[in-house]
Amino acid sequence: MLTAVLEDGTKISMADKWFENELKELRAKQQFLCPACDSKVTLKLGSKRQWHFAHYNHSMCRHSLEPESPYHLSGKLQLYHWLTNQNIPVSLEVYLPLIQQRPDLLCKVGNQLFALEFQCSSLSEERYQQRTKGYQQIGIIPIWVIGGNRLRRKQGDIFQILGFEWLTTRKDRMEQMHLTYYCPESSQWIFLKQIRSFSATRALAKIICRKKEIVSIEDILNPSIIPSFNPMSWLHLKKAWRYPPVHPHQSKEKRLYHKWLYQHKVIPSQFPAEAGWFLPTQHFIETSPHIWQTLILVTSILPLTPNQSISLSKIKLNLTPFLYNRILTFRSHPFNDNSELLLQLIEEYMCLLRTFGNLHKKGEQEFIVRKIITLPLTPNQANQLDNNLSKISQNTPNIHQIQR
Ligand SMILES: [Zn+2]
Structure with missing residues (x-):
């Protein structure tokens, strides 16, 4: 995870600008705690992975976001900055005690709260349902963004879509189904549009890739229509x-x-x-x-x-x-x-x-x-x-x- 609190409640976020020696000093003097379960967490300052906090091995944290891959951590951070660059109020990994959930990002567009979940690993349908219902109970709209690492092109316009990914499809204004992916390695949004399922795990779709700088939150919430499907x-x-x-x-x-x-x-x-x-x-x-x-x-x-x-x-x-x-x-x-x-x-x-x-x-x-x-x-x-x-x-x- 990218956030922790100090014993006095001060929030420490890896989305802020830190120098390594500042963090090392802080780590030597202070104890970092998990904002959800209050147990001690350790700050990892490696050179290969995004700096992050981790529970100790014996942790029983039920709200833990771990294990998080480097791909997931860096994507979450990029999406955080992508939102703040658009002047959208956003919280990273905020814990919602009422539903005991912790979305990757919680943002406010107009008067509506959205929980943005960046899902790079597989997720059971039960977990998906439970998390989605939790957000809906308190009036938050969940937006599921799938990790670009999960995108599987079979050939031409044919894509593989598995398990919970089907559940995250959304309708555009023309009632066509689409999926939303983000890839932190290429800093791109990827959209599968006009999804036409034809078997348990396959669909025809149009793929569209866009650099994150030219995509706005509006494009995610109300995606535009694209040229029509190739009947061939x-x-x-x-x-x-x-x-x-x-x-x-x-x-x-x-x-x-x-x-x-x-x-x-x-x-x-x-x-x-x-x-x-x-x-x-x-x-x-x-x-x-x-x-x-x-x-x-x-x-x-x-x-x-x-x-x-x-x-x-x-x-x-x-x-x-x-x-x-x-x-x-x-x-x-x-x-x-x-x-x-x-x-x-x-x-x-x-x-x-x-x-x-x-x-x-x-x-x-x-x-x-x-x-x-x-x-x-x-x-x-x-x-x-x-x-x-x-x-x-x-x-x-x-x-x-x-x-x-
Ligand atoms: Zn915890």
Whole structure:
């Protein structure tokens, strides 16, 4: 940690300008204490790492920020100076006794307090939930900034996003999801924008890097919109789903799904072109969109003839078995109601099929078949149909809004 108190309560912060001999003198004469638990801490004045305070090994401090990597310490300090340079009131590692939490940075913008958490190590979903709820209880808005060391680009626009990182995604003004990273080594803010989840740990996204000097707190709190998504990236994904590399160890769920497809006379590489499209609620689902959308089509839409109708709740019922055998899984999220999410997902998808011209809407909860969906007969035909539908979705503004 970067702060401690003396026995008379004076706060000592490594964010202030100190000379090494001043600190050595202070260390010889005074005792440093942890501001949260009052136990003794030691001041480390090494040449390699950022100077910092540390509890002794036997410490039982429950509010300890340790172990903190040099990466974390230097990032926290850079972000502190980044805020003070914008004349924003900010406290470093202030202890909040009411909730027994200690945000890396607490700052005030307008009349609102924000806790800025710079998270460089992994964090359990329970801890994330507990800390987030704590701040919310006392009216503080938490802003989670992920360490740039955790950013993993797989290839092109494909990024790996793990565990708690999903929980820290926020919506911009266009309701698009984004993640915020900071890298103290390059002094850069990094943003993953327009995140489009397509599996438990992968997403398509646009990456934007900005030197910290040209980014303001407003850019973090209310991020600006960026040019729209490249639809070709999604078509590449669809191709990869149709022709995946051969994998010797398929998961049990994948094998089950393929068996189910064959039972319904669907060749895995020739799933309907109408399946495998991005929808906003996908963010909360781990299953790839080509899989769950194929499930809906095969169970609920393909068996219908023109002018036959189906309700949202019937489709939901048809999907229930796939929740039990885990072919369809939700991303665990402490604040979500999965049953509601599933209905929303189905409704979004039905609206997409309406845009494609396959369905009509009848009343609040029902859809009628207008044009039947057919399975592609050859790989070439599948690609051709994917291209056609991609053009329709590009030419439809607000395609992801549910039209009632
Ligand atoms: Zn302590």
